[in-house]
Amino acid sequence: MKAEQVVVVTGASGGVGRAVAQAFGARHAKVALLARGVKGLGAAAGEVRRNGGTPLEIPVDVSDFAQVDAAASRAKAELGPIDVWVNVAFTSVFAPFAEIRPEEFRRVTEVTYLGYVHGTMAALNRMRPRDRGTVVQVGSALAYRGIPLQSAYCGAKHAIQGFNEALRCELLHERSGVHVTMVQLPAVNTPQFSWVLSRLPRQAQPVPPIYQPEVAARAVLHAADHPERREYWVGASTVATLMANAVAPGLLDRYLVRTGYDAQQTDQPRSRRQPANLWAPADGPHGHDYGAHGAFDERSLAASPQAWASRHHALVAALGAAAGAAAVLMRMRSRHPA
Template sequence: MTIGKGCVVITGGSAGIGRACAELFAQNGYDLALLARGEERLEKAAEELSAYGVDARSYPCDVADADAVMATAREIDEAQGPIAVWVNNAMTTVIKRFWEMEPSDIRRVMEVTYLGQVHGMMAALKYMRPRDRGAIVNVGSGLAYRAIPLQSAYCAAKHAAKAASEALRTELIAEGSSVTVSMVHPSGINTPQFDWADTSLPNKPQPTEPIFQPETVAKAVVRAAKEGPRELFVGLPALAVFLGGQGMPQLLDRQLASSGADDQTSKQPRTIDNKTDGYAYEPGEGMFGAHGSYDHKAKDKALIVDGDVARFAAVGIGAVAAGAVGYFLGRGDRKH
């Protein structure tokens, strides 16, 4: 399967994973429509990506605003259409213990990280369904399957995005649509979000190690747009969280209670954004690109695993293990 004629829309396209995705799509010759709140950073990204010989344009937009997303989608489809791929990547987070947050913090994270994807899917479907073609790729997280301390709002938003994606996928299958809905679940990624997030930690937050570069996720997103898999996991940690969360939730509870906060705390001092409302309500400071502050720790390569393959493998290993246990128990019984 290949991406059809048209442009690729990327929300949160000016920095982090979205910026890395835009770079890779541009390298492959696809026109780009980039959405984000920070107008200056967005325009700079579009200008740099145009150097690849593609039509890259910036569209300032807050994905939490459904009307704004719909209006922007109409503008994109008229100017650069048809919309061939829509990548829902925009997010925000607050890194605090549950009781340290205000209700408004949780509401804002849900509005951007969950409803932002809902609004994007609705906008994309308005143009893709009548044409019976197109790919929607939602950037999820290993945390869509297993929540961790300090990120209850973000984890809840990713859980919700996964549920909405699953429901939509079944509805499209039921009507025989060729439109695909995929999710890409990264591990800990070196993006600027940790420089921008409001936090109660004593130092700047960091991704849980091992940390991977955003280009590893971009490869999975482009693959998802081309192949339309149900979901892809980027990096073994995301896969381990998925499998472990299903099979050993209580053990993970205790492990995360013991080390979850420390694993997310760096030795670097907090930024101005870390000490205030962060980027939940206003764009983060600085002209960041795809990478955050952890280049010295981040890996350039990550295993990309199809979720269905992982499930079949887990079931197969479980069946073999159960068979082996039964065999040896049977041998023991025969000896008596």
């Protein structure tokens, strides 16, 4: 690992993006932090610096390609050639589809889907001439499986999945030295549940089991180091959801009809004073820094055995084969004692 890797992270002011920036900072990387929220960006830069990295704050709305492209140019000029670009930035609306306005749906799509497209375009424009670099798309189990109350977000994540698969095939066809990979996440304890526009009667929450953003960050860094794999799944719940959807999507529909509404809300009524970051950042000049973690620390898991197994699948397969061989030998010895 080179000492001064140059990394760009979108959505770096909070949640998973913030945790990813912190983790790259701990590697002494040069990290360009892209987000709208100036309070969050400033705090994230301080964390990267304290961790030993070199931060560069760039306020950006990823729905605007010109802003993203200018940010990429600035990152390259001030930090050096970009080695890794991590797309994380998103926004959403928690509401039944019938209660989402057309302009809100469009805004979610422009930030969450086109923001990834814009980031990937800006990154590839600078990586392809060097024939090296990695783009990591931070996805979700919802890239494969839509759930009620999150139609705009699910649609955007599905779009990212299709776009990334098509691009990956093109890069492989070209035998490019540039790689794209995707990390599919489970429910994560991020501030989104406190700042995303919500029309739910009760406070929104991640569907348990909930993981801390550092679990996601470790997976993203591993994907950046090993981008030849097309994607990584994080969390046993992600694996279970994707497998169930592949085998019995109709049954999963009916399961979500019964559980999908309550599982995404706490027992507490939604505060009428909750901010909404759809059009303006909640951590802007008149807001405050929300950090990497959301409001569910007491219920969140700090590790994922499944994620570890996914990162070390060759070792797991070897151990599984060894265990199987040992079991066969034990049975043979029991039948033919010495």
